[in-house]
Amino acid sequence: MKTFQMQCKFEIIRVLRNRYFVFWSLVMPILFYYIFTNVVNTNAPDKAEWQAHYLMSMTVFSVMGSSMMTLGIRMVQERSQGWSTFIRITPLSDTVYFAAQMMGQSVIHLLSITIIFIAGALINDVSLTALEWVMSGLWILLGSLPFLAIGTLIGMMKKVETAAGISNVIYMVLAVAGGLWMPLEIMPKMMQSIGKWLPSYNFGNGAWEIVRGNMPEWKNILILIAYLAVFMLLSKYVRRKQEAV
Amino acid sequence: MNEILSLTNVTKSFQHKIAVNDVTFTIGKGEVMAILGPNGAGKTTTISMILGLLKPTAGEVQLFNHQPHEKQVREKIGTMLQEVSVMPGLKVREILELIRCYYPEPLAMEELIDLTGLTEQDMKTRAEKLSGGQKRRLSFALALAGNPELVIFDEPTVGMDITSRNRFWQTIHHLADQGKTIIFSTHYLQEADDAADRILLFKDGAVVADGTPAQIKSRISKQSVSFIVDPEISLENLYLHSEIDDIYRKNNRVYVQSNNTDRVLELIFQEKIGARDIQIERGKLEEAFEQLTSSAKEAI
Ligand SMILES: Nc1ncnc2c1ncn2[C@@H]1O[C@H](COP(=O)(O)OP(=O)(O)O)[C@@H](O)[C@H]1O
Numbered sequence: 001m002k003t004f005q006m007q008c009k010f011e012i013i014r015v016l017r018n019r020y021f022v023f024w025s026l027v028m029p030i031l032f033y034y035i036f037t038n039v040v041n042t043n044a045p046d047k048a049e050w051q052a053h054y055l056m057s058m059t060v061f062s063v064m065g066s067s068m069m070t071l072g073i074r075m076v077q078e079r080s081q082g083w084s085t086f087i088r089i090t091p092l093s094d095t096v097y098f099a100a101q102m103m104g105q106s107v108i109h110l111l112s113i114t115i116i117f118i119a120g121a122l123i124n125d126v127s128l129t130a131l132e133w134v135m136s137g138l139w140i141l142l143g144s145l146p147f148l149a150i151g152t153l154i155g156m157m158k159k160v161e162t163a164a165g166i167s168n169v170i171y172m173v174l175a176v177a178g179g180l181w182m183p184l185e186i187m188p189k190m191m192q193s194i195g196k197w198l199p200s201y202n203f204g205n206g207a208w209e210i211v212r213g214n215m216p217e218w219k220n221i222l223i224l225i226a227y228l229a230v231f232m233l234l235s236k237y238v239r240r241k242q243e244a245v
Numbered sequence: 246m247n248e249i250l251s252l253t254n255v256t257k258s259f260q261h262k263i264a265v266n267d268v269t270f271t272i273g274k275g276e277v278m279a280i281l282g283p284n285g286a287g288k289t290t291t292i293s294m295i296l297g298l299l300k301p302t303a304g305e306v307q308l309f310n311h312q313p314h315e316k317q318v319r320e321k322i323g324t325m326l327q328e329v330s331v332m333p334g335l336k337v338r339e340i341l342e343l344i345r346c347y348y349p350e351p352l353a354m355e356e357l358i359d360l361t362g363l364t365e366q367d368m369k370t371r372a373e374k375l376s377g378g379q380k381r382r383l384s385f386a387l388a389l390a391g392n393p394e395l396v397i398f399d400e401p402t403v404g405m406d407i408t409s410r411n412r413f414w415q416t417i418h419h420l421a422d423q424g425k426t427i428i429f430s431t432h433y434l435q436e437a438d439d440a441a442d443r444i445l446l447f448k449d450g451a452v453v454a455d456g457t458p459a460q461i462k463s464r465i466s467k468q469s470v471s472f473i474v475d476p477e478i479s480l481e482n483l484y485l486h487s488e489i490d491d492i493y494r495k496n497n498r499v500y501v502q503s504n505n506t507d508r509v510l511e512l513i514f515q516e517k518i519g520a521r522d523i524q525i526e527r528g529k530l531e532e533a534f535e536q537l538t539s540s541a542k543e544a545i
């Protein structure tokens with residue numbers, strides 16, 4: 001148990017010291033949030049609703065990014081620097097190691113969610129009911145699972161540069177096409193119909209529904225679970241293939 | 246039961262290459278053993294199998310009478326791999342704290358610092374900013390963090406300067422005095438000769454000699470008697486004796502090669518050739534090593 005705690009603690013310290021994390025997962029989303037709710041005039045019919053909507057978009061954007069990039073790139077780094085090999089020789093069990101990574105990642109997400117929510121409340125006086133804050137926070141925390149699975153897939157790449165490049169592209173495509181930067185409604189019909197099937201849209205939509213006083217749609221939940229299953233199977237398959245060589 | 250490690254008919258082949266070929270040996274508690282061999286001899290592959298990082302193609306590895314990957318085995322071993330590994334994002338002190346908590350009875354932090362020569366400055370540095378030498382010290386400290394009974398080092402001194410090297414061997418002797426079992430690989434003969442009380446000589450993936458440095462020297466390298474003699478004097482009579490393997494001149498001295506140097510001395514006086522400044526030459530480990538490993542290069 002002490003090992004697990006220590007492992008979590010140091011996983012968290014490592015993430016917080018990572019400049020890319022602080023920039024992409026905290027500074028960028030808050031900056032974007034400020035710009036698209038205050039500087040750029042978006043002509044939103046209901047200003048308060050737009051401010052709450054976009055706060056969810058940016059929080060989802062942040063958590064999605066650290067699930068894929070922080071986790072994935074760290075895995076590649078540890079492997080390419082021989083650290084994973086060294087860990088295999090120590091008595092640390094795989095289960096504790098994996099659990100601590102997931103736990104550490106969740107704490108980091110909770111922290112990002114809290115900071116960005118507070119930023120939203122301070123910048124635009126976004127006011128939701130306590131239940132809405134908690135529910136949307138929980139949704140974002142749990143909804144990150146398929147993206148953590150993408151992270152482990154990215155983590156199987158050989159080189160840090162490749163992993164960083166590819167995950168960046170996936171990240172941006174998912175964010176834009178999933179309507180996290182701009183609402184899907186203002187995009188061409190084609191893009192809209194594709195976007196609705198992306199994990200990022202379904203991740204975001206659950207939170208958007210919550211701040212409108214609804215519950216996430218069943219479709220959102222099912223699609224995210226389906227993506228999680230696919231990515232986990234894929235990751236299992238790739239690992240088996242890598243081990244066979 | 247003093248047997249700590251045993252390999253039984255262990256073979257490892259990669260796609261087209263047999264890296265380790267039918268290796269069998271055991272190590273008892275407290276031994277300091279060098280795995281000596283030129284590059285590509287199979288040292289790293291053997292060590293990887295001992296550590297459970299690679300599965301043998303055939304044969305069996307047992308540590309403390311268990312499989313290498315079992316937790317109770319891992320708690321008793323410490324290791325320094327050929328490729329130094331660091332955990333990015335943490336300071337040296339933090340990494341050591343973390344690794345220490347994996348083990349049931351870790352070494353105290355102060356002792357770890359003492360043994361490995363980590364400085365206060367090193368402790369505060371983040372892993373990714375360490376110099377090569379600092380990484381080596383960290384790596385050494387990581388190997389000792391769990392207070393292991395068996396320590397395994399793969400080419401530990403590569404990349405160390407003279408000071409760190411001396412310090413490293415001092416610590417190894419200290420650990421050996423405490424009764425720890427130590428295995429290290431090297432391609433420096435001198436190191437194996439100085440530091441180990443047993444040498445396992447590897448060539449092309451097989452063990453070609455196993456014994457104390459002295460045993461290996463006497464078994465493999467030829468001994469000879471050398472002396473100075475008037476060049477006019479014929480040495481033909483010496484050739485007639487079957488105990489003598491070879492006679493040659495080098496640097497004004499005559500060398501008579503034989504496994505029985507006592508008999509050679511007898512013959513020299515018997516034949517009355519007027520030999521002066523007689524010396525008995527023991528084979529050097531260097532030569533034995535060259536002899537044993539050179540045919541590998543010829544074969545390529
Ligand atoms: N993963 C691998 N795939 C193919 N060949 C390998 C692999 N690892 C080692 N070898 C080969 O096995 C032989 C022994 O390698 P190694 O154990 O690293 O030698 P040493 O450590 O003594 O220098 C070498 O010829 C090397 O090329």
Ligand SMILES: [Mg+2]
Pocket residue numbers: 288289290327399400
């Ligand atoms: Mg090697």
